[in-house]
Amino acid sequence: MDLNNILSQLETANEEDIEKLLQQYNRENSDTFAFDQKEETLRSKLCQSVLTVLGRQVQPSCQKTCLETLRILSRDKRVLAPVATREGMLILGGMAKLRAGEEEGGDRSSQEDSQSEEEERVVVEALKCLCNVVYNSPAAQQVSVDVQLAHGLCASLRVAHTWHHEVGLFSLRLLFLLSALRPDLRGVLRREWHAVRLLSEVLEHTLDVRWVGPYEAARPDPQAPPMPAEDNERAMEALKALFNLTLSYTGGEEDDHQFRLIAAILRHLLMLRTETEEKTEEAHSHAVNLLNNLPVSCLDVLIEVPIQGGQEKYGGKNMDAVQVLLDFMEKRIDKQGSNYKEGLTPVLNLLTEGSRHHREIRRYIKAQVLPPLKDVKIRPEIGTTIRNKLVRLMTHVDMGVKQTAAEFLFVLCKESVDNLLKYTGYGNAAGLLVARGLLAGGRGETQYSEDEDSDTEEYKSAKPFINPITGHVEEPMPNPIEEMTEEQKEYEAQKLVNMFDKLSRQNVIRPMGVRPDGTLAPLEETLCDPPEDNSGSDSD
Structure with missing residues (x-):
């Protein structure tokens, strides 16, 4: 349709004619995402005209059609100036039933119940428009803060149990967008609202959490059907919004209860299954991200489930949730073509x-990851066990992934260099040891319990023959100088010395040594370091 014709008729x-006119425009443009730049001014005027119609008292069917038009137009960030105003945002907020002054949920709940299906569609379309406008317009984000749109959303959260699916979904999505795009709003959302x-x-309501203890939800029935797709969608939006609000927030003593409650809800979520494996993995991903934001002291909630029984070997703790996280980690490692930095490092950090x-x-x-070693004839990075996969990551091209995987294994070894080398080999662990200044051996600064690691008989018997660089027993190699004469040996040795001297003089290589503190330094510096004087300065 010609936009000039639409604009002239709208006036x-x-x-009834406005509704028919805009319905035809919506049908022709419902799948449009790339707009003609030449018509940018006309589309901006259409935005203004549609807002003018919405500002009048028109029937819900006409409101819905106008909002559908505005939703299509709001995909183009260049035409949003008329909408990203106080008047425009208040009109959309009113259509979405988001009024900051509504503190109590009673009136709103009765309004929700009395809404016709068409009136509900108006609310949904208004929320969709607000999501698009807020996402695409920094000016609209500022106006949203000025008119306290988030306050209206929080008032809406108080009656979440009365929501129909799409109303809840887009309300939560709008809160997520505001908390993501306006970091300054997070503190207000936490403290005041x-x-x-x-x-x-x-989340409790959506996931149907039933408490049987202070931080313990009833275990999901294995025979129960999977979580419905609609509930899963709303839960994901709530998790994303919670992630923003807890990001870089340590909280105080009064927040500890809330954090532990969230950890318990997330444990319940990890035990649930959805209609598809892909959706279950998505839910676990959001749960992992949020768990990373919680104080690490709250993670004991994941294993404190005494009523369901635990494993005596691990202090009677229930490790079901930890096993789910381990399975999730391995799936992310095995996922072909995945972005390890975004998909894998969060769960590695959490574990x-x-x-x-x-x-x-x-x-x-x-x-599970580093069981006692038995077969040491194969290099640590070769194989299909979870240990093999993690050791391979220690030499990954992405520095963040490499460091995170190495740190995980190092902590499992109680930050003992000797234990780490036993499972990975010096070549794979060198990057971490250099970064931590532990090339000379030793332990990290964290204190661990004194329980001893038990080595298998197979490992003990093979230990003297393990190559510390590769971490496995190598087949004996023929000695290349065995059949040489003494003169040939001297000639090859001198040739090697000359090669190193030439490379050193040309600064191609620089011989390095290890200081007593385990850090690398040029060889001449390490040779010149004076020996430590342990005799003391006092005389008897």
Whole structure:
């Protein structure tokens, strides 16, 4: 349709004609995402005209059609100036039933119940428009803060149990967008509008959590059907919003209860299954991201499930949730073409910190990832075990992935260099040891329990023959100088010395040594370091 024709008709058409005109435009442009730049001014004027119609008292069917048009137009960030105003955002906020002044949920709940299906569609379309406009317009983001749109959303959260699916979904998505795009809003949402508690309650309701202890949810029935797709969608939006609100927030003593409650809800989520494996993995990914934001002391909630029984070997703790996280980690490692930095490092970080601060978690994970060595004839990075996969990551091209995988294994080894080398070989571990200044051996600074690692008889018998660089027993190689005469040996040795001298003089290589503190330094510096004087300065 010609936009000039639409604009001229909108000025004089009645409500019924406006609806028909815009319905035709919507049908022709419903799949449009790339707009003609030449018509940018006309589309901006259409935005203004549609807002003018919405500002009048028109029927819900006409409101819905106008909002559908505005939603299509709002995909183009260049035409949003008329909408990204106080008047425009208040009109959309009103259509979405988001009024900051509505503190109590009673009136809103009765309004929700009395809404017709068409009126509900108006609310949904208005929320969709707000999501598009806020995402595409920094000016609209500022206006949203000025008119306290997030406050209206929090008022809406108080009656989340009355939501129809799409109303809840897009309300949560709008809150996620505002908290993501306006970091300055997060503190206000936490302190003044108690958004963390409200979102936790939304999750409880959506996931059908039934408490049987202070931080213990009833175990999901294995025979129960999987979580419905709609519930899963709303839960994911709530998790994303909670992630933003807890990002870089340590909280105080009064927040500890709320954090532990969230950890318990996330444990329940890890035990649930959805309609597809892909959706279950997505849910676990969001749960991992949020768990990383919680204080590490709260992670004990994941294993404190006494009513369902635990494993005596691990202090009677229940390791079901930890096993789910391990399975999730291995799936992310095996996923072909995946972005390890975004998909894998969060769960590696979570398991690393959990192992560093909770002895039972570390012991359980080590038993799964680094079981006692038996076959040491194969290089540590070759094979299909989870240990082999993690050792391969220690030499990954991405520095972040490499360091995270190495740190995880190092913590499982109680930050003991000797233990790490036993499972990975010096060649794979060198990068971590250089970064930590531990080339000379020793331990990290974290204190661990004194329980001893038990070596298998197979490992003990093979240990003297293990190549410390490769971490495995190598087949004996023929000695290349065995059949040489003494003169030939001297000639080859001198040739090697000359080659190194030439490369050193040309600065191609620089001989390095190890200082007593384990750090690398030019060889001449390490040779010139004076020996330590242990005799003391006092005389008897």
